[in-house]
Amino acid sequence: xxxxxxxxSSVMLHIAMKAFFPAKLPFxxxxxxxxxxxxxxxxxxxxxxKRLDVDLIVHVNKExxxxxxxxxxxxxxxxTQVMKTDALKQxxxxxxxxxxFGGARRDEEKSRAKERILSFRSAGHVWDPRDQRPELxxxxxxxxxxxxxxxVSAMSNWSELDVWEYIMLEEIPVVPLYLAKQxxxxxxxxxxxxxxxxxxPLKSDETPQMRMIRFRTLGCxxxxxxxxxxxxTIEDIVVEMQTATVSERQGRLIDNDEAASMEKKKREGYx
Amino acid sequence: MLVDGLEAEREQxxxxxxxxxFFATPRRSFMVLDTPGHEQYTRNMATGASNAQLxxxxxxxxxxxxxxxKRHSFICSLLGISxxxxxxxxxxxxxxxxxxxxxxxxxxxxxxAGLRFTSIVPIPISARYGDNVxxxxxxxxxxxxxxxLDYLERIDIQSNALMQPxxxxxxxxxxxxxxxxxxxxxxxTGSISAGDxxxxxxxxxxxxxxxxxxxxxxxxRAEAGHAITISLEDEIDISRGAxxxxxxxxxxxxxxxxxxxxxxxxxxxxAERNYxxxxxxxxxxxxxxxxxxxxxxxxxxxxLPAKALALNEIGFCHISTALPMAFDPYEIIRETGSxxxxxxxxxxxxxxxxxxxxxxxxxxIAWHPLSVSRNERxxxxxxxxxxxxxxGLSGSGKSTIANIVDQKLLWHTTPxxxxxxxxxxx
Numbered sequence: 001x002x003x004x005x006x007x008x009s010s011v012m013l014h015i016a017m018k019a020f021f022p023a024k025l026p027f028x029x030x031x032x033x034x035x036x037x038x039x040x041x042x043x044x045x046x047x048x049x050k051r052l053d054v055d056l057i058v059h060v061n062k063e064x065x066x067x068x069x070x071x072x073x074x075x076x077x078x079x080t081q082v083m084k085t086d087a088l089k090q091x092x093x094x095x096x097x098x099x100x101f102g103g104a105r106r107d108e109e110k111s112r113a114k115e116r117i118l119s120f121r122s123a124g125h126v127w128d129p130r131d132q133r134p135e136l137x138x139x140x141x142x143x144x145x146x147x148x149x150x151x152v153s154a155m156s157n158w159s160e161l162d163v164w165e166y167i168m169l170e171e172i173p174v175v176p177l178y179l180a181k182q183x184x185x186x187x188x189x190x191x192x193x194x195x196x197x198x199x200x201p202l203k204s205d206e207t208p209q210m211r212m213i214r215f216r217t218l219g220c221x222x223x224x225x226x227x228x229x230x231x232x233t234i235e236d237i238v239v240e241m242q243t244a245t246v247s248e249r250q251g252r253l254i255d256n257d258e259a260a261s262m263e264k265k266k267r268e269g270y271x
Numbered sequence: 272m273l274v275d276g277l278e279a280e281r282e283q284x285x286x287x288x289x290x291x292x293f294f295a296t297p298r299r300s301f302m303v304l305d306t307p308g309h310e311q312y313t314r315n316m317a318t319g320a321s322n323a324q325l326x327x328x329x330x331x332x333x334x335x336x337x338x339x340x341k342r343h344s345f346i347c348s349l350l351g352i353s354x355x356x357x358x359x360x361x362x363x364x365x366x367x368x369x370x371x372x373x374x375x376x377x378x379x380x381x382x383x384a385g386l387r388f389t390s391i392v393p394i395p396i397s398a399r400y401g402d403n404v405x406x407x408x409x410x411x412x413x414x415x416x417x418x419x420l421d422y423l424e425r426i427d428i429q430s431n432a433l434m435q436p437x438x439x440x441x442x443x444x445x446x447x448x449x450x451x452x453x454x455x456x457x458x459x460t461g462s463i464s465a466g467d468x469x470x471x472x473x474x475x476x477x478x479x480x481x482x483x484x485x486x487x488x489x490x491x492r493a494e495a496g497h498a499i500t501i502s503l504e505d506e507i508d509i510s511r512g513a514x515x516x517x518x519x520x521x522x523x524x525x526x527x528x529x530x531x532x533x534x535x536x537x538x539x540x541x542a543e544r545n546y547x548x549x550x551x552x553x554x555x556x557x558x559x560x561x562x563x564x565x566x567x568x569x570x571x572x573x574x575l576p577a578k579a580l581a582l583n584e585i586g587f588c589h590i591s592t593a594l595p596m597a598f599d600p601y602e603i604i605r606e607t608g609s610x611x612x613x614x615x616x617x618x619x620x621x622x623x624x625x626x627x628x629x630x631x632x633x634x635x636i637a638w639h640p641l642s643v644s645r646n647e648r649x650x651x652x653x654x655x656x657x658x659x660x661x662x663g664l665s666g667s668g669k670s671t672i673a674n675i676v677d678q679k680l681l682w683h684t685t686p687x688x689x690x691x692x693x694x695x696x697x
Binding site: 019107129161 | 288290292293297300302314315317321322445446447451453455485486498500535547549551605606609610611618619620
């Protein structure tokens with residue numbers, strides 16, 4: 001099960017723990033670490049893995065690190081390709097996983113609206129949106145051939161509001177960055193970027209300032225735009241969600257790269 | 272307006288797939304399944320319809336009930352959608368005239384008489400100007416019903432799942448240690464309590480529910496929709512695919528059944544070829560269509576003779592499986608009455624079906640295990656038990672002879688009784 005440390009991963013992990021109870025999770029968690037995640041995400045990840053006694057695999061594309069790929073200088077496109085997409089493919093190949101659960105939801109982005117719950121990838125992890133298996137009722141066809149893999153979007157039909165309502169109902173722990181707090185930020189290309197550590201080079205006209213912000217989506221911190229918000233509790237977030245009109249991925253700088261960019265990334269193997 | 276999501280669709284300007292869109296109002300959350308309407312996308316419509324609880328059939332007020340209106344309605348009915356909103360659109364273009372709306376509604380209701388809808392709610396709308404879409408329109412004074420959104424928010428779509436017989440398809444055997452063996456899955460219909468007797472459909476073995484285990488503590492009772500792990504009083508052979516029910520409300524068990532089949536692959540259905548079939552959590556490696564009784568024209572609903580089913584065609588077929596399968600008629604329980612067909616070589620999902628009825632009714636009758644054996648009974652009566660079967664054509668004198676044999680045996684004080692069956696080919 002892919003574990004990105006975000007809210008969707010937290011929900012998916014929680015549901016899996018419930019489904020397999022009293023047994024332990026029969027599969028490991030895989031975190032593809034770009035090394036640019038927020039520090040609070042990493043400490044949260046390690047604490048959860050320990051508390052739930054789950055087998056956690058952390059995979060980093062070492063080649064990418066050696067080549068000095070980073071989101072600040074390499075640009076979001078190259079960074080995402082090398083440190084996320086390639087890294088995921090490496091990990092799936094390395095551990096010979098035939099299926100990977102992910103928390104992707106159909107309401108996030110328009111090409112995801114048509115992706116199946118079980119999404120098949122050929123031997124090179126390629127997705128062909130024209131050749132998807134029909135999914136009727138709750139009957140899933142899980143058959144694959146040697147070398148093929150599948151991505152399983154178990155939360156396809158959840159909306160962002162569903163996720164928060166479920167987190168509230170089940171009291172699922174989430175990374176505190178989702179809750180509003182005074183944080184040090186800079187404004188860059190009309191996005192609010194948090195200054196999480198010293199690796200973020202500040203431009204001459206940028207001065208970090210304290211703002212009441214939170215994140216609707218968490219990725220690499222230089223690529224995750226925060227929103228101005230006073231929602232400091234899960235209950236506040238649910239109320240905020242009920243009036244939200246833009247997609248949460250609005251804050252994801254990587255989605256705005258080019259037209260049809262998510263579909264392109266997914267054809268290349270992005271989850 | 273839903274914007275087509277994939278590059279290919281933007282190029283071709285058509286919706287070739289099923290798109291899922293979400294919206295919510297303070298009263299209810301909605302998932303919109305946007306499917307293409309052309310005949311060559313019947314499979315996409317069926318896919319969308321398989322998970323829908325309500326369909327909005329749009330009719331152009333200028334054109335009335337068209338062939339495609341009928342086709343879409345038939346597919347909705349076949350897949351078991353019982354609630355229909357008949358949205359008569361572009362009402363502005365016919366100057367909001369009531370007579371035209373009334374005629375379309377009349378036409379549609381007459382057509383839908385042969386379909387299985389429980390509710391048809393006609394609403395005059397103008398998608399362009401928003402009349403009766405999200406709020407009541409001032410332009411249509413003669414219409415007194417709700418607007419579309421209002422109706423969607425209020426319609427009761429509570430399924431009757433709770434009222435139906437208990438069905439629990441086992442998904443996974445949960446065996447964390449030597450002391451615990453449980454069966455994980457979701458209750459699809461009905462309810463069950465700890466202590467209740469259950470039967471494994473295909474084997475006929477019975478036992479009782481020991482515990483209903485969940486992460487949040489044991490439950491006394493579980494009902495439709497609950498994901499649970501069941502532990503049983505006795506160690507009986509149960510693996511993924513087993514279907515648990517109450518002994519008094521058992522599903523059908525048969526290796527032959529009749530079903531509607533929607534063909535979804537470029538390669539046509541070939542009778543007698545082996546395919547993989549999946550019903551609920553049960554998978555059988557070899558199943559074949561023994562007969563295509565007829566093909567159904569999706570536009571006219573006419574039954575046509577057919578030797579094969581091509582992509583997007585719907586047929587009524589007899590299907591035979593290598594092992595007995597447990598199921599219910601689709602009309603009664605969707606979850607245990609639906610199946611998919613998988614190609615053994617390409618692994619593609621090539622067909623989807625809805626079971627109508629089992630074909631070997633006799634296999635549904637199971638011998639109840641009795642405490643007194645045949646030999647014990649024979650010893651008590653000091654006789655050797657046997658059955659004499661008189662067979663012959665109707666009117667050949669079976670009952671007359673049996674009656675005489677019965678009398679003679681009675682003179683010898685031999686306990687006996689005779690049973691008559693009705694004649695016929697059954």
